[in-house]
Structures are given as C-alpha cells and as structure tokens.
Amino acid sequence: MYVKSLNLKSFRNYDNVSVSFEPGINFIVGNNGTGKTNLVEAIYFLSLSRSFKKCSDEDLIKRDKTSAELTIEYFSEKDKEEHLIGATITKKGKAFYFDREKVPQLSKVLGNLSSTSYDPSSVFMFKDDPQERRRFLDETLGVLSKDYLYTLSRYKKILKERNTALSQSEYDRDVLAVLTKELIKCDYIIAKQRFGLVERLNTLVDEIFREIEPNKKLVLKYVSTLPNITDSKTFMEQVEILFEKKKSEEAIKKCTLIGIHRDDLKAKIDNQDLDSYCSQGQNRLATFALKMAVAKLIEEIKGEKPIIILDDVLSDLDITRCKNILMYLEKGGQTFITVAEIGKVELTKNYKLYEIDNNEIVRRR
Amino acid sequence: MYVKSLNLKSFRNYDNVSVSFEPGINFIVGNNGTGKTNLVEAIYFLSLSRSFKKCSDEDLIKRDKTSAELTIEYFSEKDKEEHLIGATITKKGKAFYFDREKVPQLSKVLGNLSSTSYDPSSVFMFKDDPQERRRFLDETLGVLSKDYLYTLSRYKKILKERNTALSQSEYDRDVLAVLTKELIKCDYIIAKQRFGLVERLNTLVDEIFREIEPNKKLVLKYVSTLPNITDSKTFMEQVEILFEKKKSEEAIKKCTLIGIHRDDLKAKIDNQDLDSYCSQGQNRLATFALKMAVAKLIEEIKGEKPIIILDDVLSDLDITRCKNILMYLEKGGQTFITVAEIGKVELTKNYKLYEIDNNEIVRRR
Structure with a gap:
C-alpha cells in the first residue's frame, strides 16, 4: 500500500x-x-x-x-x-x-x-528498561493475533490480584494456589507466542542484517524466567515446581517472581551484548533490522507491504x-x-x- | 587545560x-x-x-x-x-x-x-524522567560546592525515615514533626543552591544559545514544590504550613509530597515547552547550550577551561x-x-x- x-x-x-x-x-x-x-x-x-x-x-x-x-x-x-x-x-x-x-x-x-516505524528513541531500545522490549513484543503480537492481547490483559489482572494476596501478612493459601494456576495458564499462551515470534524474527533479522552488515551476525534471544515451551501439561507442572521453590522468596518480596512480566528480549552482534558492548551506530542498525523484520511479518499476514x-x-x-x-x-x-x-x-x-x-x-x- | x-x-x-x-x-x-x-x-x-x-x-x-x-x-x-x-x-x-x-x-x-560532556542520550534530557534532570543539577552543584552533596545525602536519609514513618498505620506524630523540621532545613540549603544555579545557568545559556540560534530564546526554569527562597525563617514557616495542608493527602499516599525530591528543571524555546513541542534537533541544541554553560561555570571556578x-x-x-x-x-x-x-x-x-x-x-x- x-x-x-x-x-x-x-x-x-x-x-x-x-x-x-x-x-x-x-x-x-x-x-x-x-x-x-x-x-x-x-x-x-x-x-x-x-x-x-x-x-x-x-x-x-x-x-x-x-x-x-x-x-x-x-x-x-x-x-x-x-x-x-x-x-x-x-x-x-x-x-x-x-x-x-x-x-x-x-x-x-x-x-x-x-505501518512500521523507527524513531530516534528506538536507538536505545536494547539499553532501555526490559519493559520497553516487552512492549515491543506485545505490540507486535497484538497486531498478529487478537487472542494475544486478551490473554495479556487477563494475565495482568491475575498478576495484580496475586501480588495483592502476597502483600497481605496472612494470605489465604487456597486463593493463592488458584491464582497461581490461572497465571500459569496465561504464561503458557503468552510465552509460547513470544518464543515463536522471536524465533521467526530471528530468521528475518538475520537476512536483513546481513544486507547492511555483511560480515556480522545479529541474534535475538527471548530470555525467560519460565522453562522452555513443551506441551501445556508438562509446562504447567514445571512452573508449579518453580513457584514452590520460590515460595519463601516471594513471601519476603511480596511479589510474583516468575512469569512473562519478568522476561526480556536480548540481542547480540557477533556474540557481544548489544546493550553493553556495541556502539550507538550498531544499536541503530540492529533496531532498524528488527523493525524491518516486523514489516516483513506484517507483509506475510496482510498480503501487502x-x-x-x-x-x-x-x-x-x-x-x-x-x-x-x-x-x-x-x-x-x-x-x-x-x-x-x-x-x-x-x-x-x-x-x-x-x-x-x-x-x-x-x-x- | x-x-x-x-x-x-x-x-x-x-x-x-x-x-x-x-x-x-x-x-x-x-x-x-x-x-x-x-x-x-x-x-x-x-x-x-x-x-x-x-x-x-x-x-x-x-x-x-x-x-x-x-x-x-x-x-x-x-x-x-x-x-x-x-x-x-x-x-x-x-x-x-x-x-x-x-x-x-x-x-x-x-x-x-x-571536563563537560555531551553523549547521545542527552538528546532526551528534557524528555526523560525529572530524576535525570535533578541528577544533572546535583552533579553540577556537587562539582561547585562540597557542602551540597553532604546536605543532599542527609536529605535522602531523612526523607527515607519520614516515608517509613508515614507508611506505618499509626505513626508517631512527634517523630514525624521532628523529621519534617529537619527535612525543611535541608530543603532550604538545597533549593537555594539549585535556584541560584538555574539563575546563573540561564544567563550563560541565553548567551550561548543566541550564537547557535540567533533568533530564538532558550529559558530554563526550576519548577519547585517549594515556595520562593526568602530568609531561612520565613521559608521554614511557609513550608511547614504547606506540609500542614498536605497532611491528609500524605497520610493516604504514605509518602512525602513536598520537597526538592519532587522538583524539576524545565526549558522553553520561544515560550514553547522543549519536551512536548520542540524537535529532536532543537532538544539537541538546547542540551548542548546547557552543557556549554556548565563548562563556563567550571571555567569561572577553576580558573581554566x-x-x-x-x-x-x-x-x-x-x-x-x-x-x-x-x-x-x-x-x-x-x-x-x-x-x-x-x-x-x-x-x-x-x-x-x-x-x-x-x-x-x-x-x-
């Protein structure tokens, strides 16, 4: 168009x-x-x-x-x-x-x-808080899948309830157990899509980056507090074990320590972290490649550039x-x-x- | 040098x-x-x-x-x-x-x-959180005055104690009154220096900016939750009245609502807010002028550029x-x-x- x-x-x-x-x-x-x-x-x-x-x-x-x-x-x-x-x-x-x-x-x-866009603040995408990168993933998946945003808003609601429960000095263990189960269900849906997106973006980004920086390799990685995605049942069991291990730490910190709200998107050029080792110019090129990868995804789905x-x-x-x-x-x-x-x-x-x-x-x- | x-x-x-x-x-x-x-x-x-x-x-x-x-x-x-x-x-x-x-x-x-320095993230200085601009003021005053950093660290300590006191459901009114008085003493010392610095920077910035943008006027303003600086006694009385007015709001929000930790440095070009109305290029020029004003201040104090x-x-x-x-x-x-x-x-x-x-x-x- x-x-x-x-x-x-x-x-x-x-x-x-x-x-x-x-x-x-x-x-x-x-x-x-x-x-x-x-x-x-x-x-x-x-x-x-x-x-x-x-x-x-x-x-x-x-x-x-x-x-x-x-x-x-x-x-x-x-x-x-x-x-x-x-x-x-x-x-x-x-x-x-x-x-x-x-x-x-x-x-x-x-x-x-x-549309896809790049604005000057994008240079700091990989240096900013992880929140900015989660927003990027959420916005991209929001365009690609309608269910995604629904599950995400549900996740946020349950997370808030769970944190409130944890903040009470004597919280109801049954309530907490129910909330944890519900949270993990959403975790599965969201993490699966995020892992899938980053995998897809990685292939696209690699092609694009090679055209701009022929001798360098850009790799994206979804860094998660959650285990690898398997089937829903195994995943749920594994995360429940993780929560069990974190029980006392969560009781002290009074907040949820595992889940998609703690995850991050990292990038490396030739195996060097983009945020701490690469120059402003390299950060600009990597973010450009990432935005162009999103354009390719949109083209695949919408059928036009x-x-x-x-x-x-x-x-x-x-x-x-x-x-x-x-x-x-x-x-x-x-x-x-x-x-x-x-x-x-x-x-x-x-x-x-x-x-x-x-x-x-x-x-x- | x-x-x-x-x-x-x-x-x-x-x-x-x-x-x-x-x-x-x-x-x-x-x-x-x-x-x-x-x-x-x-x-x-x-x-x-x-x-x-x-x-x-x-x-x-x-x-x-x-x-x-x-x-x-x-x-x-x-x-x-x-x-x-x-x-x-x-x-x-x-x-x-x-x-x-x-x-x-x-x-x-x-x-x-x-030295004075400008790095690419400075472009967003007036768009970033006010915290960044308070840090700029504190760092600049830290170079110019040794007492400043001492008072600032004292302020932070008292502020923390006062917020802890406020967060307790039944806080000791006497303790709070003592902390408030101590806080206001520090407020006076810090705000006075910050107001003075911004006033001095304003004159310098105006000269520098006119050389780069001859037809435009850059003005800095220290935006404060505190009253104007008068003598120490009047200032303390006025701030105590302010705290009295904010009492119930502070009890609900459980944190200190008045003081130098809430203040900000704003800038306008031709009376337009730098953050929401001006372009990236204009933000860059304004920040450059500000950093060069700091260089002038250093020169005045140290006796060499x-x-x-x-x-x-x-x-x-x-x-x-x-x-x-x-x-x-x-x-x-x-x-x-x-x-x-x-x-x-x-x-x-x-x-x-x-x-x-x-x-x-x-x-x-």
Whole structure:
C-alpha cells in the first residue's frame, strides 16, 4: 500500500498543508525545528491512532487552535482500491473516519493503514528498561493475533490480584494456589507466542542484517524466567515446581517472581551484548533490522507491504551503512525518511524529495 | 587545560594504543562500531572515574582480558605544569594514579582533569524522567560546592525515615514533626543552591544559545514544590504550613509530597515547552547550550577551561547549526568530537582529524 496524499489542518506547526506522495522512497528534508518529524508523525497517527512520541493528543493541536484535522488518501494493492482515513483531535478527545464514515470503535480503524516505524528513541531500545522490549513484543503480537492481547490483559489482572494476596501478612493459601494456576495458564499462551515470534524474527533479522552488515551476525534471544515451551501439561507442572521453590522468596518480596512480566528480549552482534558492548551506530542498525523484520511479518499476514516510517534513521551512520540501508529499502514498500541534511544520499537514484520551509512542504524532485 | 596524550591498554576494543592530541578542536572519525565513543569514554573516565554509559566498570575491560589500563598526560594552564592521571580497572575494582602516585581516595582524583560532556542520550534530557534532570543539577552543584552533596545525602536519609514513618498505620506524630523540621532545613540549603544555579545557568545559556540560534530564546526554569527562597525563617514557616495542608493527602499516599525530591528543571524555546513541542534537533541544541554553560561555570571556578567531550553531537543537525556550533567551540577549550562522517565539517579550518580503523588511531591532519 502507499499514501497518495496527506492533508493537515492545525496539526503541530502546520496551519493547512496538502501534499501528494508516490510509492518508493520519499525523503523529507528541512532544517532543525521545521516540522519534519511532525509530518511523519501524522502518518503514524492515522495508522495507529496515537503519536510515537510520549505526548498527549492535545499536544498535537497547533497552539492557539481548538482542534486538528488529519486526512490520508491511500491505495491498497490488495483490494485495488483507494481509501480515506481521517481524524479530528479536539481537547476533549479524538474521532476517526474511514472512507468518510465515522468509525465507532478505535479497533475498526487500527491496522487499515499498516505501518512500521523507527524513531530516534528506538536507538536505545536494547539499553532501555526490559519493559520497553516487552512492549515491543506485545505490540507486535497484538497486531498478529487478537487472542494475544486478551490473554495479556487477563494475565495482568491475575498478576495484580496475586501480588495483592502476597502483600497481605496472612494470605489465604487456597486463593493463592488458584491464582497461581490461572497465571500459569496465561504464561503458557503468552510465552509460547513470544518464543515463536522471536524465533521467526530471528530468521528475518538475520537476512536483513546481513544486507547492511555483511560480515556480522545479529541474534535475538527471548530470555525467560519460565522453562522452555513443551506441551501445556508438562509446562504447567514445571512452573508449579518453580513457584514452590520460590515460595519463601516471594513471601519476603511480596511479589510474583516468575512469569512473562519478568522476561526480556536480548540481542547480540557477533556474540557481544548489544546493550553493553556495541556502539550507538550498531544499536541503530540492529533496531532498524528488527523493525524491518516486523514489516516483513506484517507483509506475510496482510498480503501487502506496510508503509515504512523512518524518523532520523541515517544520523550517525557512515556512508557505507547509509547506502546499504537505502539499497535494502529500495526493494521494500513506500518509505518516508526524515533527514536534516541530504548530503549523504545519492541523488542520482529515483528518490523523491520534499523540503519543508516556513511550514510549507515543497516537492523538489 | 588540554590532553597531550592518551594511552589505552585492553580498554574496550583497544589492545594497546597511544595517541597525542593538541589544543583546539579534535575530530574523531570512523565507521560505525570502530570505537570512536570508546576513545572519548576513556577521557571521561579519567576525569570523573566512571563511564558516561550505563555499564559496569568490568564492561570497560577488553573481552578475554583481565584488566584495562588508561593513562592521560595533560597540561594545566593554571599551574603551568604537566600531569599524569592513570587508572587500572580489574574485575575486582579500580585504582587511580596521579603523577604516578596511587590515589587513596577517589575524591582526590576527581576534578583534577575537569571536563563537560555531551553523549547521545542527552538528546532526551528534557524528555526523560525529572530524576535525570535533578541528577544533572546535583552533579553540577556537587562539582561547585562540597557542602551540597553532604546536605543532599542527609536529605535522602531523612526523607527515607519520614516515608517509613508515614507508611506505618499509626505513626508517631512527634517523630514525624521532628523529621519534617529537619527535612525543611535541608530543603532550604538545597533549593537555594539549585535556584541560584538555574539563575546563573540561564544567563550563560541565553548567551550561548543566541550564537547557535540567533533568533530564538532558550529559558530554563526550576519548577519547585517549594515556595520562593526568602530568609531561612520565613521559608521554614511557609513550608511547614504547606506540609500542614498536605497532611491528609500524605497520610493516604504514605509518602512525602513536598520537597526538592519532587522538583524539576524545565526549558522553553520561544515560550514553547522543549519536551512536548520542540524537535529532536532543537532538544539537541538546547542540551548542548546547557552543557556549554556548565563548562563556563567550571571555567569561572577553576580558573581554566575544562575539556569538552562531544559524542555524536552533530547528528541530525542541519549545516547552519553545525557551523554555528563549531564557530562557538573554536573560542572554547580543547574539544573532542566524534563523527561517523566528516562531510558536514569545513576542513579548511584548523581542525585536527583522527581516524579510527582496525582498532588503530591515525592522525589525518
């Protein structure tokens, strides 16, 4: 699929802009603070109904305005049709429109315009708290499987109850036993899918990373407090034994010590931990490969390439890595890349170039 | 002051390298993953006895080696002498040497080689948790005043006791009253210094920022749960009244709601919040200006310019901003800048250039 046009009214720094796009690689160039990120943030917002920045929806409305409007026209190769997604953001909330009809539930609009994105904070993905990486796994699996998010919310509810039970000085052992059993059932469903996802991503990541860093090997690993996935019955028995062993420690710490809420996703380049041994550039490349692996997964499931949004991905990379990334992207779906300086990019290629100046977007090639 | 030479043995990716430096701007260039950051990390380590990365000292030792050795020879314009700082890192700990003598206390070596640094995670300084910004204030004041850190550690101790008292279902009102009084005394000392620092930084930051962004205004603000600083007696009375008002809320939340542990440092460009409204590039420029303001403060106190370490500061900036930053730095002390690509840098200037390749450092100009 590809975005044909984007219209923004009172969104971030834009008063009222309209811009047409084409398939392939679209560069968004502009000086610092001109609104490059705001433009790709709008596409992300219409795809996932929220910003990739940590901000409230209200922050998206232009200063001194009361509401913002966003519209995207996109073409889907799968159903060979054009569609329209729109959103209105007011200080009270937001509403979405699909093909000009109001969408009653957010879930109905999510995933119509599918996308993968990379933003500057992703560089620290493997250095951040494990929570960030669990969120990545949960969001990815949330797109791929509807049951996943249901089981996850159930898990969180039971976990909370179990921790409350543990925090009471004299907790009811029967209640705790029931909660533990229920928790392990969810553990099985979630861990199985997470292990499976990481296994699948590993194959994809390896292929992608080899195109950017031909002589290096990137490996992902799901690091779990839980045993390996076998059949449901054996797994449950093994985890129950684990809980039995941790009983006294849990009583002291008053919280659940085993389960998918403690797990993590690790990555190594040539057997060196990404977080403590590898450079910022290497972290950027590894995260890029991971996001591109997700794009491949989405393509497999949805039957068409998602839109790729890359905010400031080329910073701090040398020319060879920049070239390799662009060569890789040329084979992919429609891509939006923001850059402050176009110097690194070979403009002999068939790239589209949009320049932002004075809150206006001008096509330069 | 300026670094004359650096020697690294089994440090990060380096086996054994020696390199000489000169005053002025020193560029460290190399492809991704060659060890640009590791080089400046070594200078930072000898200045502040720790890495700027979140890692253990053990991570600094080259893989398969048991210890790392770092030595810097630097010239101090103030005492017109050359000095030597060395460190040995083993898996059991680290030891420092000053002018070839072992330093018994870490505090004796800290601050000899004074430095200010910017690393890529600083971009998110104003987006991160307020805790990061309080740490910045505390670290800066820690360098400027010895009493500050003492009062801060006392504050933390009393705060912990007070929170423990609040968490007990029937806490002793007399004990709480004593702790509150002690806490407010520390509040006064710390808040006064923090307010003063931010005021001083504001003047400096304004000057620096105007050189990089001539038409924009950067303003810092210390946002406090405490009243304005007056005399000690009035301040104490006002805070006691505040605590009285918050009594029932504190009893419910079981923690201390007023005090320097809740305060924050905010920044605005042209009256727009840096965190929610400004771009990554603008955040980078503002943080750069803040770090350079700290360099000015150090210069005022120590009587000579500190060494400036800038890891990947030019990424995602446009040519105008890059030029402005370099023009500003030309007037400053010895500076180390890492870059993956030298394209943006005008090499007609008298910049020194070091290239890293195959774990070797070669001077190119």
